[in-house]
Amino acid sequence: MVEKQIRKSRSDGEQSREKLLLAAMKLFAEQGFARTSTREIALAAGANVSAISYYFGDKAGLYKAALTDFLPPPQNNIDMFDQPHFTLRQSLEGYYAQLLGPMLEGEEAELCSRLWLREILEPMGVWANEVDNGIRAEHTAFVGVLARHMGVPVDDEIHRMAHACASMGVHLMIGTDVIKALTPQLLAAPDALRGWLPRLAGYAEAIVLAQIETLKKGAA
Structure with a gap:
């Protein structure tokens, strides 16, 4: 009985945290960090303001x-395209699969893209940290993959x-609205x-x- 109660509590807690996250993503994406209050987020999530402190520490x-x-x-993303046995095409397919992977996750993906765009325009330090600790490692790995397949340093x-x-x-990640406006048929299908x-x-x-052909001609 006690075990069932613990499991139920944990499940409820996960749901509350997720509701707060989704509400925060929507409001932060629409209004930005400074113009969004914790009270607004809690109200949209149907939670108490104190829950934000409990799950996330602060705003x-x-x-x-x-x-x-x-x-x-980052390493999970890198593993999708940086494997010694991959052909060039397999490496590139893996690279775009990990790059666009978050966009294939539904509502959260679209919200996340909009939120990242606002963070780039109104930086709060999270984007800079992601560049240093995630994007830099993925770029370095991708550069290594390209160099290896091209046989150059x-x-x-x-x-x-x-x-x-x-x-x-x-462009797909942050220019979806532009693509929909110019060529809506390219994003019309569910998948x-x-x-x-x-x-x-x-x-x-x-x-x-x-580029490989260009290098060959230059070496000839």
Whole structure:
């Protein structure tokens, strides 16, 4: 009986925390950190303000959790594209799968993208920390993958190529509203985003192969 009560309490606690997170994501994305109060968030989540302190410490802790709780550890992302037995195409497919993975998770994904965009425009330090502790490691690994498949050492040209490949996925992440406005049919299907993954990998593969040919001509 006691065990059942503990399990129920834990489940209720997880649900309360998730409700607070979702409410915070919506309000922070719409209004920003400064213009959103903890009282508003608690009211939207149907919770007491004290629950925010209990689960997140304070408003800043809730904000950070809203941005990062749905993100996998960097190494998990890296493992999806940096494997010694992967072909170039497999590496690129894995790269875009991890890059766009959060967007395939439904409502939370869209909210998370909007919230990250606001954090970039109105930085509270979370974005800078993510760049230093997550994005930097993933970029370094991706650069290493490209260099390995091209058979060249890492240099500025490889870094430029990595940024160019990444930009195609980033446009999908933060430019969804633009895509919907200009070409709504490209995102109209329920599973439309998944259809982008092999295409992005194909475009990136063409870029890499073209650069390999350029290097061969230069060496000839």
